[in-house]
Amino acid sequence: MTKLNMTLKCNDKIIENTTSTTFLGIIMDELCTWLPHIVKVCNKLDRFVYALHRLKNTADKSTALTAYHGYVASVLRYGLILWGNARDINRVFIVQKRCIRAICSAAPRDTCKPLFQNLNILSLPSLYIYEMACFAHKHRTLFTWYDDIKKNSRHPNKIVYPPCRTTFCQRSCYRMLIKIYNKLPAPLKSHPLIIFKKKLHKWLVNQCFYSIEEYLNFNHICIE
Known part of the structure; x- marks a missing residue:
């Protein structure tokens, strides 16, 4: 996609060009790749994987599952209809699978399909x-x-x-x-x-x- 070089003014003041901006918690970039927002989502969920491990080990699976629905699911669903078909969406899906493995104490290479089904959770593409x-x-x-x-x-x-x-x-x-x-x-x-x-x-x-x-x-x- 070709970048547009434009100079915009408001009340005789030039509006500064930027490669991305945040609107209602969603990061929109100039080429509509959604990559900055995807990076933001991945960072949020990456930090929560450890919390899910701790909850599963110190409390129980049900508590970790409640935490997943309260945080991970809400982060994934927010604005998903806008960025869910982005080229780099698989990066988010990989982190979601790490969250699911944490809840189920599964190994890093274990397939997640039966885990999604047993937990009644939608995979990111299904969501x-x-x-x-x-x-x-x-x-x-x-x-x-x-x-x-x-x-x-x-x-x-x-x-x-x-x-x-x-x-x-x-x-x-x-x-x-x-x-x-x-x-x-x-x-x-x-x-x-x-x-x-x-x-x-x-x-x-x-x-x-x-x-x-x-x-x-x-x-x-x-x-x-």
Whole structure:
């Protein structure tokens, strides 16, 4: 992406250029890579891994799990729909897996899929899918639906893609949200929001996706 060299003024004062800025706790950089924010999240969670080890050893697994939901999960979910598809997102996922291993006293090379499932915790890619899908399901008026354009559409409960010609647009939060929601099994999308969230969470825990690509290439089974 090409940088724009601009000089902006406010009340005859030049606004200083910066490579990144923090807005409501989320760090936005000039090229929209989200790397500064990802580094911030990794640093926060890295420091908490030791705390989870201590809690597991001095208290019990249940206490460590409560701490995970109170701190780690909240850090991961904050603004995730914005930065969850960043190129360097796997760095955060690696730290999340360290947290899960700490709770379960697992070895560094142990696979985390069964641990996520046993703890009923969403992997970071699954959590991103969950947040995006819930947003689309809750805010239906923000999108154009095939059902609204044509009755008895061959694409029930699917969102119409907006025109998009650039790579940046293809990776945008808005377009990725549509892609994720449209990929969900049709029976799941027919439920009201409260039931939708419960069934989606259960299904994502069972599948435990390790990447967005894995989800988009997955052959979904119908959900009752």
